[in-house]
Amino acid sequence: MSVQVFYKNKANSNNYVLFVEEGFKIKGIKKHISNAEFTYINDLLKTSDLKKNLLVFEVSSKKKIILISIKKNLKTSDIESLGAEFYGYINYGKKSEYTLNTDSINSTVENFIGYFLHGLKLKSYEFNIYKSKKNIRLILINIIGKRNKLTIKNEIRFKAIEAGTFFARDLVSEPPNVLNPREYTNRLLKLKKLGIKVTTYNEAQLKKLGMHSLLGVGRGSINESFLVTLEWNGNKKDKKSPLSFVGKGVCFDTGGISLKPAKFMEEMKYDMAGSAVVAGLIQTLAIRKAKVNAVGVVGLVENMPGGNAQRPGDIVKAYNGKTIEVLNTDAEGRLVLADALSFTEKKFKPKFMIDLATLTGAIIIALGEEYAGLFSNNEELSKKLFNVGEKVKEKVWRLPLHENYDKLMNSPIADIQNINYSGGAGSITAAQFLQRFVTNKTPWAHLDIAGMAFSKKAANLNPGGATGFGVRLLNQLIEEHYE
Numbered sequence: 362m363s364v365q366v367f368y369k370n371k372a373n374s375n376n377y378v379l380f381v382e383e384g385f386k387i388k389g390i391k392k393h394i395s396n397a398e399f400t401y402i403n404d405l406l407k408t409s410d411l412k413k414n415l416l417v418f419e420v421s422s423k424k425k426i427i428l429i430s431i432k433k434n435l436k437t438s439d440i441e442s443l444g445a446e447f448y449g450y451i452n453y454g455k456k457s458e459y460t461l462n463t464d465s466i467n468s469t470v471e472n473f474i475g476y477f478l479h480g481l482k483l484k485s486y487e488f489n490i491y492k493s494k495k496n497i498r499l500i501l502i503n504i505i506g507k508r509n510k511l512t513i514k515n516e517i518r519f520k521a522i523e524a525g526t527f528f529a530r531d532l533v534s535e536p537p538n539v540l541n542p543r544e545y546t547n548r549l550l551k552l553k554k555l556g557i558k559v560t561t562y563n564e565a566q567l568k569k570l571g572m573h574s575l576l577g578v579g580r581g582s583i584n585e586s587f588l589v590t591l592e593w594n595g596n597k598k599d600k601k602s603p604l605s606f607v608g609k610g611v612c613f614d615t616g617g618i619s620l621k622p623a624k625f626m627e628e629m630k631y632d633m634a635g636s637a638v639v640a641g642l643i644q645t646l647a648i649r650k651a652k653v654n655a656v657g658v659v660g661l662v663e664n665m666p667g668g669n670a671q672r673p674g675d676i677v678k679a680y681n682g683k684t685i686e687v688l689n690t691d692a693e694g695r696l697v698l699a700d701a702l703s704f705t706e707k708k709f710k711p712k713f714m715i716d717l718a719t720l721t722g723a724i725i726i727a728l729g730e731e732y733a734g735l736f737s738n739n740e741e742l743s744k745k746l747f748n749v750g751e752k753v754k755e756k757v758w759r760l761p762l763h764e765n766y767d768k769l770m771n772s773p774i775a776d777i778q779n780i781n782y783s784g785g786a787g788s789i790t791a792a793q794f795l796q797r798f799v800t801n802k803t804p805w806a807h808l809d810i811a812g813m814a815f816s817k818k819a820a821n822l823n824p825g826g827a828t829g830f831g832v833r834l835l836n837q838l839i840e841e842h843y844e
């Protein structure tokens with residue numbers, strides 16, 4: 362990591378960071394700087410854009426004063442965003458040091474500095490292990506004033522979320538020649554050291570279980586398919602009905618025989634992001650020792666064309682006994698999730714099931730990079746997800762399910778077909794397909810994160826690339842409602 366935070370209680374830096382009231386009202390910082398500096402800044406402010414969150418003043422050739430404006434009624438997520446924005450200003454040079462004066466913080470939000478540094482750290486993520494010349498950067502943050510280290514509450518919570526998010530981002534960023542299903546499984550096995558129970562199923566075992574829907578997707582690849590379960594049992598008193606999270610782990614999606622076009626196909630290494638978020642979330646729960654029982658289930662496959670690949674027109678039998686006519690081998694995520702969902706429901710009898718998947722291009726058309734699509738058979742779970750999403754700025758928007766959409770998935774010769782040729786609504790019909798593999802008694806929510814899992818551009822707490830979208834959302838859901 363390139364950012365280090367430490368606490369010296371002495372300002373010895375040339376970069377001095379102060380917090381001011383909304384609109385850069387600087388009266389409050391008079392006591393922290395010299396009269397000359399105050400006058401200098403006061404003059405410059407007359408021609409500055411006071412709507413900004415952050416302004417930098419070079420008060421001398423050696424000293425910069427950075428003012429961060431604290432708007433009224435700031436929420437914790439706004440403070441995280443401020444920390445991330447601050448990182449944007451300090452992310453240059455080989456080595457730099459910033460002194461952050463916490464006595465200038467005029468906010469009633471508890472744990473202000475904890476949230477600020479959390480946002481900063483999430484934004485500072487880099488994936489550089491394949492660069493032979495690394496851009497090594499050391500940013501030291503010296504916290505001074507009364508809101509010192511001891512006042513940061515739940516530091517372990519922040520660390521756990523950062524680690525889980527970074528784990529997810531790392532997995533998503535890995536190239537597909539490295540992170541095949543076997544290598545992925547091996548990395549998940551390492552989570553055992555955190556007290557997570559990891560169980561792996563290879564192709565022979567999946568065949569015995571009857572997971573031919575998942576297996577059909579991996580048939581064209583020389584890389585073996587796996588299903589992995591990750592169990593975190595932090596609530597020893599109530600062992601039954603864990604919360605469950607199911608992830609699409611297509612390590613690379615060429616489309617199979619229904620081959621994708623070449624342009625941007627490389628982005629399909631991200632097609633395992635749903636599973637990476639599930640793994641990151643379970644890791645977060647383990648690190649912060651969450652008092653909850655949760656299980657993550659991920660289906661890990663590679664969707665390739667090849668002599669042994671499944672064909673459009675094939676019929677496969679899923680784990681729950683239903684037959685599926687595979688009309689398009691590129692609608693493979695739902696085939697993987699179908700088995701993973703019905704297996705999870707039967708084996709763990711969960712309190713709820715939430716699946717995450719980069720499932721459809723259509724959800725990007727509908728919601729872009731702003732909201733994940735939410736589909737659910739349960740009002741309460743939907744509301745909870747919506748609310749925690751707004752809170753942590755990992756937003757979800759509910760789209761409908763309806764029996765008329767469901768009918769579009771009927772196959773003339775099997776129980777169900779994996780795409781609909783007429784009727785549009787590509788993201789909804791994908792969700793309808795999934796719902797056929799959930800018995801209606803289990804509250805279930807499907808998050809289509811195709812637009813959220815990665816982004817070429819940086820936004821809020823993401824530096825660009827893999828986002829880890831979903832770790833913070835689901836961690837918040839658990840904290841607020843299930844612990």
Ligand code: BES
Pocket residue numbers: 614616632689691692693694719720721722723780787811812
């Ligand atoms: N992994 C893709 C969906 C996707 C597309 C994710 C673009 C991220 C960016 C999925 O497996 C897929 O190929 N879906 C098809 C479904 C279609 C064949 C019904 C799609 O969306 O085109």
Ligand code: MN
Pocket residue numbers: 614616690691692693694
């Ligand atoms: Mn596909």
Ligand code: ZN
Pocket residue numbers: 611614632691693694719720
């Ligand atoms: Zn896919």
